[in-house]
Amino acid sequence: MYILNEASKKIKVSLFVTCLVDILFPQVGVSMFKVLKRLGVEVDFPEEQTCCGQPAFNSGFRQDAKVLAKRFLSIFSEDGFIVSPSGSCTTMVRVFYKELFHDDQKMLEMVDLLSTRTYEFSEFLVNVLKVGDVGASYKGKVTYHDSCHALRELRIQDEPRKLIKLVKGVEFIEMKLSDVCCGFGGTFSVKFPDVSVSILDEKIESIIESGADTLVSTDMGCLMQIGGALTRRNIPVKAMHIAELLASGQ
């Protein structure tokens, strides 16, 4: 099935796939590309991109984060939208870069220009491309985990749910406490692994209780955390990025 959205034909998108997706989950990047293409968007991948600097920023290494942030800003300096399969990395660019360069007026102007055209994938589809049904089909009971940065920094809540519900064959189940953290928190997950996993335990309980067979989210950090426990504990629930769900069934 191929949907050509007239409105999206002139839209140009640069993929900001994130280092995590590039190295560990390339299929997520490919899925995102497929969905955008199917919607008729012109897609590009600036090949110089690596990491936005968030791990350094979150760990307190601001100078190192600044170096990578500047690098990011120069790579994505061209026009068009920047779309990322991560609410967290989008938050880094849209929210934390301002924090990082709060005392540097020149950089702040650059950040402002860039952050207004940077979007997380699901909000881009719903709020910019104005699509709901992207022509995907998937047979399963799907529940959604709100990634913290997507939810509380970018206020993305309805967008992914709308997209999921409009996938043909999907039975959407809202799990309890979908908006509670999974315990990942970047380096927090290895700095305090036992605390991190004890928070994760509650998330896993919620997922099992929902009766879903597929867990969808907008961030590979959370999905790595949740998925890592699902496979370790032999729980028959598949952890899946929303881009993968939206690319399925073609």
Add this chain to the structure above:
Amino acid sequence: MEDIKVNFEKNSATALKDQNLQRALNNAINQFRNVRSRAVREFEEWEHLRASARKIKEWTIEHLDDYLEMLEANVIKAGGTVHWASDAKEACEIILDIAKKHNVKSVVKSKSMATEEIELNHSLEGAGIKVVETDLGEYIIQLANERPSHIIAPAIHKTRDDISKLFVEKLHTPYYNEPEQLTKIAREKLRSEFLNADMGVSGVNFAVAETGTIVIVENEGNARLTTTVPRVHVALMGIEKVIPRFEDLPTFLNVLIRSATGQKLSTYVSFITGPKRNSDVDGPDEFHLVIMDNGRSKILSHEETRESLYCIRCGACLYICPVYKKVGGHSYGWVYPGPIGAIITPQLLGIDKAPELPFASSLCGACKDVCPVKIDIPKVLLELRSRVISDRRVGAGFLQRFAVKLWRFTMENKRIYNFASQLSYFVQKPWMRHGRLTSLPFPFSRWTKKRDFPAVAKTSFRKQWKEIKDLEG
């Protein structure tokens, strides 16, 4: 206070293993989260009110010196005495002096985090003065010889059974398990303490500059008794507790009480302006207000983290925090637990005393969303993390710095980045099971001990890009 060194990793490991604690926290927190969210949902003006509370705090903290002087003048005008304490030691000495001057043998206390902060009970007891905590939770904690583990619910870490056993052991009562029975016992014990006390010590929820009034919010009536029955009343407050006008109170009482207990209004709200007047039937002969800095002006001097002083000690961030829910209050190592503790403990004690605390958060941001004065706790945590890292005493060690530099160097250069990802693909092979990494060596074992780690992909996205781009193009 100098010898405090918070060890969050060790404390939290103990807490996670304590099944009793896990049960107590789980029950209390789940229940409270519902209550609070209802109290906020039913109140349409909530967001507007939060914004107002925030604005008033911003304004007051920017003009703190003016309002503190105004408060002092008005307390004196109402017949009270004002004392200024620069640190915990001074605050204790001032209160001890007042006690000695009045030949005080026994003190009743209502709930106050500031007195916990200065370890007042220790000082008073050291001078041979009997001190009795009269808030039920604090009373329990005092019997158990522990520290509160929550700002509002000090004994939240205890189950009903714990308390029943504690009463049997310390008060030699039969084993009662009903909250009503336990409360009745405490009430009987405390009643005589109130009547015998020479001095009452309280905290301060708000101090109104324009009238010199201190406001105390509570549910048990013990603060009302503490501040009216004994001859002398001493109230201790941090410098940030002042608010400008009486008409600011509805805003603050609304946001504080709904956030703290999910009530519309607490059972008691006491407005105290000076000591007993001639026409009054009840009240103390003397009223002393001790205004304490104890590290707060240091926070004031940092613009990036100044908002830490806006806190009205409602405890909502503790209840909502997924980390607090698992590790409890004692893991935070000092008097202020949870997200607010993670930001003010390192600032009040010095960052070298609690360098782990700013990292003891998944930065999920739930605290920021519930905070009634909209403190951006994650932002302050991030700022403090960078202060820890650049601190020479406790900052990053050589190995950590080297690792970060190496990582940055890799991320700065696409070729090295590609090479590193390719290399990882080959290096990981001995640990691969069903396409996942299940038991990596240290330090990666910190992940794989309880979770699988995804394997590095054979063909990265950027490599696949070359093919898919052409296919579609």
